[in-house]
Amino acid sequence: MANFLSIFTMRNLLVLSLALNLSLIMRVFYETEKHGPRGFSAQKADSGLEKAAHATQRTLVSLSSSGQDDGEKLINLDHGDPTMYESYWQQMGEKTTVVIPGWQSMSYFSDVKNPCWFLEPEFAKQVVRLHNLVGNAVTEGRQIVVGTGSSQLFLAALYALAPKDASEPISVISAAPFYSSYPSMTDYLKSGLYKWAGDARSFDKEGPYIELVTSPNNPDGFVRHSMVNRTGGILVHDLAYYWPQYTPISSAADHDLTLFTVSKATGHAGTRIGWALVKDPEVAKKMIKFIELSTIGVSRDSQLRAARILEVIINSSQNPAGPESGESFFKISYHLMAERWQLLREAVNKGRFFSLPDFQQGFCQFLNQVSQPQPAFAWLKCEDESVEDCESLLRGHKILTRGGRSFGVGPRYIRVSMLDRDHNFNLFLKRLASIQT
Amino acid sequence: MANFLSIFTMRNLLVLSLALNLSLIMRVFYETEKHGPRGFSAQKADSGLEKAAHATQRTLVSLSSSGQDDGEKLINLDHGDPTMYESYWQQMGEKTTVVIPGWQSMSYFSDVKNPCWFLEPEFAKQVVRLHNLVGNAVTEGRQIVVGTGSSQLFLAALYALAPKDASEPISVISAAPFYSSYPSMTDYLKSGLYKWAGDARSFDKEGPYIELVTSPNNPDGFVRHSMVNRTGGILVHDLAYYWPQYTPISSAADHDLTLFTVSKATGHAGTRIGWALVKDPEVAKKMIKFIELSTIGVSRDSQLRAARILEVIINSSQNPAGPESGESFFKISYHLMAERWQLLREAVNKGRFFSLPDFQQGFCQFLNQVSQPQPAFAWLKCEDESVEDCESLLRGHKILTRGGRSFGVGPRYIRVSMLDRDHNFNLFLKRLASIQT
Numbered sequence: 096m097a098n099f100l101s102i103f104t105m106r107n108l109l110v111l112s113l114a115l116n117l118s119l120i121m122r123v124f125y126e127t128e129k130h131g132p133r134g135f136s137a138q139k140a141d142s143g144l145e146k147a148a149h150a151t152q153r154t155l156v157s158l159s160s161s162g163q164d165d166g167e168k169l170i171n172l173d174h175g176d177p178t179m180y181e182s183y184w185q186q187m188g189e190k191t192t193v194v195i196p197g198w199q200s201m202s203y204f205s206d207v208k209n210p211c212w213f214l215e216p217e218f219a220k221q222v223v224r225l226h227n228l229v230g231n232a233v234t235e236g237r238q239i240v241v242g243t244g245s246s247q248l249f250l251a252a253l254y255a256l257a258p259k260d261a262s263e264p265i266s267v268i269s270a271a272p273f274y275s276s277y278p279s280m281t282d283y284l285k286s287g288l289y290k291w292a293g294d295a296r297s298f299d300k301e302g303p304y305i306e307l308v309t310s311p312n313n314p315d316g317f318v319r320h321s322m323v324n325r326t327g328g329i330l331v332h333d334l335a336y337y338w339p340q341y342t343p344i345s346s347a348a349d350h351d352l353t354l355f356t357v358s359k360a361t362g363h364a365g366t367r368i369g370w371a372l373v374k375d376p377e378v379a380k381k382m383i384k385f386i387e388l389s390t391i392g393v394s395r396d397s398q399l400r401a402a403r404i405l406e407v408i409i410n411s412s413q414n415p416a417g418p419e420s421g422e423s424f425f426k427i428s429y430h431l432m433a434e435r436w437q438l439l440r441e442a443v444n445k446g447r448f449f450s451l452p453d454f455q456q457g458f459c460q461f462l463n464q465v466s467q468p469q470p471a472f473a474w475l476k477c478e479d480e481s482v483e484d485c486e487s488l489l490r491g492h493k494i495l496t497r498g499g500r501s502f503g504v505g506p507r508y509i510r511v512s513m514l515d516r517d518h519n520f521n522l523f524l525k526r527l528a529s530i531q532t
Numbered sequence: 533m534a535n536f537l538s539i540f541t542m543r544n545l546l547v548l549s550l551a552l553n554l555s556l557i558m559r560v561f562y563e564t565e566k567h568g569p570r571g572f573s574a575q576k577a578d579s580g581l582e583k584a585a586h587a588t589q590r591t592l593v594s595l596s597s598s599g600q601d602d603g604e605k606l607i608n609l610d611h612g613d614p615t616m617y618e619s620y621w622q623q624m625g626e627k628t629t630v631v632i633p634g635w636q637s638m639s640y641f642s643d644v645k646n647p648c649w650f651l652e653p654e655f656a657k658q659v660v661r662l663h664n665l666v667g668n669a670v671t672e673g674r675q676i677v678v679g680t681g682s683s684q685l686f687l688a689a690l691y692a693l694a695p696k697d698a699s700e701p702i703s704v705i706s707a708a709p710f711y712s713s714y715p716s717m718t719d720y721l722k723s724g725l726y727k728w729a730g731d732a733r734s735f736d737k738e739g740p741y742i743e744l745v746t747s748p749n750n751p752d753g754f755v756r757h758s759m760v761n762r763t764g765g766i767l768v769h770d771l772a773y774y775w776p777q778y779t780p781i782s783s784a785a786d787h788d789l790t791l792f793t794v795s796k797a798t799g800h801a802g803t804r805i806g807w808a809l810v811k812d813p814e815v816a817k818k819m820i821k822f823i824e825l826s827t828i829g830v831s832r833d834s835q836l837r838a839a840r841i842l843e844v845i846i847n848s849s850q851n852p853a854g855p856e857s858g859e860s861f862f863k864i865s866y867h868l869m870a871e872r873w874q875l876l877r878e879a880v881n882k883g884r885f886f887s888l889p890d891f892q893q894g895f896c897q898f899l900n901q902v903s904q905p906q907p908a909f910a911w912l913k914c915e916d917e918s919v920e921d922c923e924s925l926l927r928g929h930k931i932l933t934r935g936g937r938s939f940g941v942g943p944r945y946i947r948v949s950m951l952d953r954d955h956n957f958n959l960f961l962k963r964l965a966s967i968q969t
Binding site for chain 2: 174176177178180181182184185187188189190191192193194195196197198200201202203204205243244246247250254276279280283284285286287288358362363364365366367368385388389390391392393394395396397400403404407
């Protein structure tokens with residue numbers, strides 16, 4: 096190169112080039128400063144999130160006065176905010192960064208050739224690649240419908256599956272313990288199309304119904320199948336946690352309507368991106384209509400970002416030593432969850448105060464080994480008979496959890512997030528041990 | 533610098549630095565290639581968007597076979613897709629680019645100190661700055677609630693304002709011609725909380741009601757005030773088009789509940805970001821709850837992007853000659869709209885077939901001059917008595933518009949988007965002239 100450039104030209108080019116890099120790097124740091132991971136817990140409740148926000152605000156005040164666990168810091172494990180994954184993504188560095196110029200993705204429309212006209216083709220492509228890689232869901236012959244998180248897709252599914260001209264709303268059921276937001280999400284608008292009808296196990300009403308099957312289940316982590324097997328039943332499978340870090344991938348799910356979300360798969364809850372795999376094109380069409388009427392599509396920026404994240408995960412798994420990849424996301428996450436569950440079981444087994452579910456190990460097709468279920472939530476039971484309300488007990492020790500009643504069972508159960516940052520998880524273990532002594 | 537670096541080191545640094553820049557530039561180009569402005573029309577219907585997508589698909593096929601207007605190309609002006617603004621943002625270049633690292637904004641929570649816990653502080657800050665600059669809305673003493681477009685905020689407002697224990701759903705009304713999606717958005721879930729009750733002008737039911745006031749109005753562009761003045765009435769002001777390019781800014785809006793959207797303000801429809809300014813904290817709280825139950829918050833990525841876009845607009849207006857700015861967005865957009873309206877009026881005035889509304893000019897506080905209303909939609913009327921259905925007539929000339937019936941009035945009116953790309957707008961004018969000859 097020295098043959099072609101004078102030292103003067105080279106020097107100017109170098110200065111210019113360094114300045115350009117510096118401005119880009121500065122922008123990344125500026126964004127980091129404003130919005131990056133912070134050293135505090137931000138876990139909140141699926142329902143009552145605003146209360147949780149206030150609780151965390153108090154936590155912040157408490158943290159600022161003391162960096163130690165003086166027992167005063169409130170640890171909020173009520174919600175499943177997946178901040179545990181931040182450190183992986185920090186380590187992956189710049190390859191997961193998205194760059195979106197101001198004039199890009201301005202139109203409402205992502206893909207006029209797709210019935211789901213607001214679906215970014217690149218996101219759809221990476222969803223298919225990811226399922227093919229992990230082997231957790233059949234994508235062939237399915238319409239992908241993207242949603243503002245899987246919450247929106249859950250509501251879209253109810254809208255799409257409920258008969259439009261029925262004399263009364265269709266019953267929506269799920270076996271207890273069920274995801275605590277199902278009842279309020281189903282009923283908050285008092286829809287004439289669908290209505291929450293409670294625990295699937297005790298459901299005995301005649302006529303059509305929609306059964307929600309969450310597998311592995313939120314809150315207890317067990318693999319689930321339909322509980323009611325009757326004519327007129329329509330199933331919605333919520334497979335948010337059917338990923339190798341949480342449960343053995345036994346086979347590719349092949350249901351009529353399946354929901355997934357980036358939040359639990361990769362930890363990017365703030366992007367609000369979920370997707371549905373839908374067999375019946377007419378059902379998909381109605382879901383698309385629902386999303387059109389409620390939000391006129393789904394953030395294109397977040398879809399582009401999610402596409403990039405999924406692509407990096409795929410690269411990391413397919414070719415962990417490659418220059419464009421890094422350590423396998425699912426393997427690292429699996430080991431992290433394994434470590435946390437081992438620590439939790441050790442803490443619980445030190446006394447007789449609490450118990451945890453026992454899971455059966457299984458062969459994971461993706462990891463190509465026997466693997467353990469290690470759910471994103473711990474479903475703790477207070478075994479001590481003097482305790483009426485386990486949630487209150489833990490709140491007394493400044494640990495926010497969600498009590499069994501929210502999930503349709505008794506107050507001796509609590510759901511505890513396993514996906515918080517290291518510091519809070521360790522504080523939780525420490526306090527759990529102190530309760531038992 | 534040559535004093536400190538050998539030529540060898542300089543050369544290596546230069547190569548590395550150029551490579552880094554190249555990779556960043558390549559990424560931008562790669563994203564551009566995939567998602568950037570394309571030379572075709574993507575306008576669609578607010579309702580029936582999937583039909584519009586198919587129509588545009590046919591347009592693409594037609595375009596690929598001919599670059600000329602052979603009368604075969606379908607021009608879709610049914611929806612208000614604001615692609616006209618792409619060229620401004622292309623000219624603004626890199627300063628509007630957002631860069632989001634993989635580990636940023638992963639948590640569900642944007643700001644635990646804010647009742648609206650999913651509101652990005654930077655976005656809230658730029659919203660306040662923008663309103664202060666333009667002078668179109670009072671922000672003091674208001675809770676900002678961010679939504680997945682203003683559609684979601686419209687639904688959140690209905691949920692928040694409807695009494696929860698009423699014996700029947702509250703009536704939702706708006707004066708015809710009203711925004712065509714209001715009826716279907718209000719009624720698609722058959723909510724027991726609220727129900728569409730039609731034209732505000734003929735509303736005579738006793739009891740409470742919610743009146744939607746869109747100003748300037750979609751579809752006809754007129755400035756609007758409440759039509760019903762009765763006890764028990766609650767107002768929602770949709771000010772999506774209350775920006776200097778569309779209408780004179782006469783004063784700062786000071787209502788109880790006001791909706792805005794990035795789509796119409798800046799042209800970034802694909803980000804799906806809107807905001808509400810809400811006076812009553814209890815109403816705001818219920819709107820926040822609605823967004824929690826329907827989508828667990830709003831894309832953080834899109835909020836960050838919208839914040840950057842608003843910031844650039846503010847800079848461009850405050851200091852148009854500054855290094856970080858460019859030509860004033862609102863001034864350029866105002867002149868663009870003025871030019872389009874002049875061309876449209878010229879085309880219409882060449883015959884007696886069509887007519888357009890006449891608007892009163894007013895003093896614009898922002899532009900500091902008398903300015904013309906020049907709405908985002910043209911509300912055309914077929915004056916020729918032989919024409920029963922104006923929408924069908926234009927469809928016969930391969931122009932998709934939305935007929936008056938969708939807006940609660942007769943079929944001799946049509947709504948036509950004024951925000952399409954230049955090429956399509958010009959084709960529209962050409963065909964309009966040909967209809968009249």
